[in-house]
Amino acid sequence: MRTLPGATFPLMSSEKADAGTGTGKPPMRDALVAAAFQLFLERGYEQTTIDDIVALAGVGRRSFFRYFPSKEDVVFPDHERCLADMTAFLAAGTGDEEPVRRVCDAARLVLRMYAENPTFSVQRYRLTKQVPGLRAYELSVVWRYERALAEYLRRRFAARRDGTLQADVIAAAVVAAHNNALRSWLRSDGQDEASATVDHALAYVQSAFGGTPVPPAGEQPEDVVVVVSRRDAPLWRVVQEIESTLGRG
Amino acid sequence: MRTLPGATFPLMSSEKADAGTGTGKPPMRDALVAAAFQLFLERGYEQTTIDDIVALAGVGRRSFFRYFPSKEDVVFPDHERCLADMTAFLAAGTGDEEPVRRVCDAARLVLRMYAENPTFSVQRYRLTKQVPGLRAYELSVVWRYERALAEYLRRRFAARRDGTLQADVIAAAVVAAHNNALRSWLRSDGQDEASATVDHALAYVQSAFGGTPVPPAGEQPEDVVVVVSRRDAPLWRVVQEIESTLGRG
């Protein structure tokens, strides 16, 4: 991606410093994002036209669509890069990793991107929360993340019976847990500890689907543990009991 | 309006009461759906304009938007009713039902709707598979189902710690399992047994989240189960053992 200086894929949100790369950041793209958000916040998304944005940014209307294929895209300026990062992360594995844990780590990547720009993320959250069109667009963005996770799991589960089913379900569960934590963090205006929130949420998914959550690392517990459960207890309760008995989670 | 030669495709089951305006069955709506699908299939979705559709259906352009708020909506003409059915189903419970099983049953409702019109469903599947705009729209439709399930589970899990998290994750898993089964059925051109496919997929979710899967019906298992595990065994192995001991999965 970072092949050519000033090449065709310059992306970053407006606040991110990219002076390190030495590639001049594209001022126009950032100017458009800044102008768009200023107007979206002060008069609403649907009340803002493309002409308003380009007028404020001081550029031609045609240039907007050169950088963003649609009006919605300007609200999610960095997801294309993030999706590429996530795909690269999943492809970079050796194949020895525990698959569920791996996709959970991939999800943490996305949360980190949000957490890098808390104010921007919170503003966008408020926007998407109340504009149906943006919510729909966000779904298609999230769907691409989910597909990336599911495709990875499908490869890892190729030998399993019902591998694709398990891959789809686990990917959906991971995304849902991530989104639950993300929204909780966004509602706190970025005040909560994002990573702790998402760790907790993903631990639930890992416990349900058999990933080993948070390896104990160091302490030497008793060798054997006995758990007694009523047979009709729901599995999640049994697992919860196991976890606490094992001193995990 | 039956006089129009274009409206010859009895694609829709429109005998049921209309969810939007309880005015019985509107022939115009069906004519529009029939005309739209005829054109979509023979020349593609994006190559078909609203004017083409209303011309073929022999009605005024303005009338299209009276029945369908957008061009995409004509592709999913019955989902509004189905969503209402599902919401009603979830609200109709006594509160004694096992929650995970209940949302699985709700999902089966949706599959049934698809299975009622196999040819229509398969045609729509082919369409949505290759038109990005329709895929995005379908996501927003599916999202509403998922929200309905999640809201139900949130109510049922109100007393639990992490109730909303569990609700969101389980709802997402149920929808993913349902969609996996649905797509598998659609790819078979509606030849497979739809209910068996979805039962199998949902059983996986129930086994993971503690719904009692496929109740043994008759046999009375032991009341209590004891599990012994080495303390440093990975959790997923413990869970696997628990599951097999409990006779789940």
Add this chain to the structure above:
DNA sequence: CCAAGGAGTGCACTGAGTGCCATGCGTACC
């Protein structure tokens, strides 16, 4: 026979998104 209301329609308008071409600017090559 008339009043009211709803269903259908025509018309004009907004705004997103696209294709095409002109313009300006820097660089490479002669």
Add this chain to the structure above:
DNA sequence: GGTACGCATGGCACTCAGTGCACTCCTTGG
């Protein structure tokens, strides 16, 4: 130095989805 090229940008006109409004029927009810 000048010309040719590539590239980013801007301007213009066009298509098409979607909306607001006003008008015509047609039905229903008094």
